[in-house]
Amino acid sequence: MTDQGISQTGRRRTSLFRELLSDTPAAIGAALIVLIVVLTLFAPLIAPFDPADQNLTARLAPPVWIDGGSWQHVLGTDSLGRDVLSRILHGGQVTLLIGLCTTVIALAIGVVIGLWAGYCGGRADSILMRIVDIQVSFPGILLILLIVGVIGPGMMTMIIVLSVTNWMVYARLVRSTVMSLRQTPYVEAAELVGCRPARVIFVHILPNLIPPLLTLSILEFTNIVLAEAAVSFLGFGVQPPAISWGLDVATGRDYLFIAWWLVAFPGIAIALTVLSVNLFANWVRVTTDPQERERRFARDLAARQRRGLSS
């Protein structure tokens, strides 16, 4: 990596992009992520209606392809006649922001605590892990209600609250992985060569935490979107007229039997986001592992040659 000059950095970046394109699922995932981000960012320009605009004459209008639907409300309307498509476009902003921020903050706290406990061991480990145990055994929703009760509902509160209740799982994962990695001969070799602890942690231990952490944070991202929906449903999370996918799924539940589209479309938006992040993350995981990456490269090469022979 360091053996090449800086002049080659640019070329490496384009080749990395080509590598992404050659992996179809990952490319689709990446494209979907870009699409979703652009759509939600520019929601005010794209959305046909204000998401809070009520139109009581067009309540519970079905999507366009069902009898009674119209092109005016492509994905139908909710119980107050608000346009579902516009609500999804706008709701993505809050959902993605809360999901992303919470995952990153919880991940950061969890990794620091986990590394500290796993690398130092002994008393630091016991104390930190007991804190984790206490936090895990404490009902999350109760803590959320407590914090929201003190500092009041809002998006910042949601991010803080969800981070505080979700970091433990990362800490536990990181701690156990670090403890087993510390026993591996190459980490021992690094220490005996004379590496300082910081180098051992950042060069030899942390890179090996990427795959499990990627997988876990994507699962946690979904959890957080749903947790945000649950808290919003209780009235402690995102406050109307602000909107989020989770909130829409939660409120649409009452109309599930007469207007399925209220739950289905925000639900599909959540599922699609998670799926595309997953596809992309899978590619990142392989790319950060030299052995897996070379295997993928060999597979691609073999596939290309076979195609070349048959045609």
Add this chain to the structure above:
Amino acid sequence: MTLPPTLSVENLTVSYPVRAGTFWRPPTFLTAVDEVTFAIAPGETLGLVGESGSGKTTVGRAVMRRVNTSAGRIFFRGEEITQMEGEPLRKLRARMQLVLQDPYTSLNPRMRIADIVAEPLLVHGRVKNTSEARDHVRALLDLVGMPADAHLRYPHSFSGGQRQRVGIARALALEPDLIVADEPVSALDVSVQAQVVNLLQDIQQRMGLSYLFIAHDLSVVRHISHRIAIMYAGRIVEIAPRERVFAAPVHPYTKTLLSAVPIPDPKIQRTRKRLIPLGEPVDLANPPPGCRFQTRCAFATDQCRVTSPPLLERSKGHVAACWNF
């Protein structure tokens, strides 16, 4: 004036807590290494042989200051390092290096060979980055017989023997005075073992460094060592120049060990009598007084069950710990 020995160890004892103590019960300890004394001269190879659990790896780790010693003293080139810690210890690491047993797990799978070999140079401030070390790394890889294009590849594209060569290159990068080789060939094929052992010998002749060569395979040790130390249950039972160990072993355990090595001649092999150790191996957590080998020794007397035999000189440079021989 003679040079001080590269490494000398006096009454080294290492014990591990087996069960942590509680309010009622004191902690129990297992003495893995018990009063071990030896020295390695500059340019010399000491082979350390013993069965699994005899404490030979622990001796290596204690010498490298990887495990703490409970008693005894360790000197490196005349300087005491028994209690050395922190930055001085880190500096010391540049002068004594370890070659690990398993070449498949001792190299970081996410680092290129060039980065692995350059790492010691980097962390000891000899170079600022890997590209600065490129020529040095190439020379080292060439020295250990790795192909010229190896430095840009990852460990997984090499065989076990080649990876062990990379491990040796990493250990050599700082030109240490001592290399502790902890069973460096036992994970390799026999044909590859010979290559790696010969490589280690070559390097010793060129660079004049010392080895503490830990192994359980007597034929490998015989090939590389100048002197051989035999360990049993945490104690050294015999130290002798290579040929003396094979020609005139003194300790019953050494004899038992030697009789287990097959001779590549069926006629002689058939006439040989294999010495079978009796009884059970000693319980290290609760050893009886006296000689550690008493439970398996055919010649054990009352004296052996009461007092530990001291290491006494039998001929020049040949010491053994036995009351009866």
